[in-house]
Amino acid sequence: MAGRRRWSTEEILDAAVELLRTSDAESFSVRKLAAVLGTDSSSLYRHFRSKTELLRAVADRILLAAVDGYRPEGDWKQRITALALRVREAFGEHPQLAAVWARYASGGTGSRLVMEEVLQALSASGLPDAEIPARYHRIAVLIAALIASEAGVGAVTPEERAQGTELFRVAVFGADPERFPALARFARDVRPLGADRRAAFEEILAAHLAHIEAATSPTRGPARGGPPRR
Amino acid sequence: MAGRRRWSTEEILDAAVELLRTSDAESFSVRKLAAVLGTDSSSLYRHFRSKTELLRAVADRILLAAVDGYRPEGDWKQRITALALRVREAFGEHPQLAAVWARYASGGTGSRLVMEEVLQALSASGLPDAEIPARYHRIAVLIAALIASEAGVGAVTPEERAQGTELFRVAVFGADPERFPALARFARDVRPLGADRRAAFEEILAAHLAHIEAATSPTRGPARGGPPRR
DNA sequence: ACCTGAACACCGTTCAAGT
């Protein structure tokens, strides 16, 4: 695939995205990327100070691609939800990028676009400006945590998953009903963490946004920071 | 520290907990554990099929220690919150264990205890039994995601953190106000993902539990699954 | 029966030596 020539930083990032997409989870390495490019791993260290810096740059590309084509639609909750689902989708097949993103935030144009959209949506929500940065932070933490942890679940190898499922089954069905009465009672319907992730993601986010909304609406909920007047 | 003798599975796990606690983040390895025990890494593979299986067992110990001494107090929300904070605390210094736990769930006695407590708290909340397993699942996903991602943030090396902070600063303050008006407006108050994690954890969890409560209380919120009668 | 040593197939990163 690769002749011998000089590669620009951009081309390296393109190749990294491609390699991450085609290689199976957790197996990306600097050495493999170099091999794909037909060069030595050491030469990549002129473009990036470390593997983390490289992955961070790739994560921002993914984010950029995720936001590409997004047009705000609906109320502020729908806008945030649509954006979050796009980001989730984008990182869905890139477990290690999700982890890097959640750890450090990518800090590039992709990041900026996502931040901007969420901040605009919150501005449209009726929240007082003074509360927006903190609300934004909680939303970002929540979304990043859910996406990264979901990606982590996705990165589990089939046999590890099988072991985990078996352990879960034993933990739930093997529990002594005397000591664990509630567990025994709900054993049949309790699901492992990895089950049903998309619905869980949407519901948890929806719950969080609904909670914010309750704090902004005068007729409902306890508005923090004094009663609103109309 | 180590004479040459046979080690039981339990002793290996004790040593692993100790090594994880004293070693700095992300540097735990099977080989180091073997070195601490004065044996060869290969001999550990009679006790565990893989590093993951070993870490899973260790994670369950951590969970067990976290729940040890816990006594239910207060209403159902306070009980879940207290438990979650204990688990958070326990995994706070064990990033890789948190990741393993969130990926597969540990499936041991520690897991069982946590599940039991949360299920009991939910039973006391007034939710109909039919809704409890799904509610439990969302709570578990949320808590695991927050803890694992927080642990991930904690595992970042100082210089990586410095790079990340700088990138964030540039992304926020360097944004073109024309293209990113909201970002420009809130630049001064927006915090990076890693900031203020404990408060974020508590607030996000509180919001989620409040949302559940709103669904159970007849006088408030839209109760899913038909109107309650009293 | 149990454990060891050596090996396999990898990592990220550095740096002297080459072109």
Add this chain to the structure above:
DNA sequence: ACCTGAACACCGTTCAAGT
């Protein structure tokens, strides 16, 4: 000025050979 090769200091895991 740029890149390479080789090396350093590691990994998880397997398995023949030893006790």
